Amino acid sequence: MEYDSEKWEKHGNHLLNKKLLEEQSVSEEQKKHIIRIYDIIDKLYKKSEKILDSDKTQEEKKEILKNISVRIENLEYQLQSLWGFPLSEKFHKYNLNIPGCTCPVLDNLDNYGYERIYNCECLVHWWKCENKEDN
Numbered sequence: 329m330e331y332d333s334e335k336w337e338k339h340g341n342h343l344l345n346k347k348l349l350e351e352q353s354v355s356e357e358q359k360k361h362i363i364r365i366y367d368i369i370d371k372l373y374k375k376s377e378k379i380l381d382s383d384k385t386q387e388e389k390k391e392i393l394k395n396i397s398v399r400i401e402n403l404e405y406q407l408q409s410l411w412g413f414p415l416s417e418k419f420h421k422y423n424l425n426i427p428g429c430t431c432p433v434l435d436n437l438d439n440y441g442y443e444r445i446y447n448c449e450c451l452v453h454w455w456k457c458e459n460k461e462d463n
């Protein structure tokens with residue numbers, strides 16, 4: 329992979345923004361955690377692809393993908409904490425990149441930092457709509 333080593337610190341498959349690491353005073357220990365979480369997210373993405381390609385029923389897929397999405401959401405909060413950012417779903421991005429997600433990409437880019445928009449038919453995020461009704 330080509331990358332600008334002035335700007336990025338390379339850890340395995342992951343690139344960390346050097347300026348951000350400095351600004352947020354991320355420690356070596358925190359960095360290790362961050363990399364570990366990125367690795368787990370990659371694995372969960374691969375798992376999602378496998379589930380989508382499997383011959384499981386739609387209902388089974390929805391349940392498994394929901395669980396993956398819940399895990400990724402937790403990991404995003406951990407990442408925010410490790411990077412020293414406020415814990416906010418509004419800034420989550422990995423959760424909306426899960427394979428199989430059909431939530432509106434452009435609307436969510438526009439609304440990054442304001443709100444997350446979920447498609448109630450999304451195989452991954454359908455449960456977000458159910459949660460809303462409970463509130």
Ligand SMILES: [Zn+2]
Binds near residue numbers: 447451
């Ligand atoms: Zn989705």
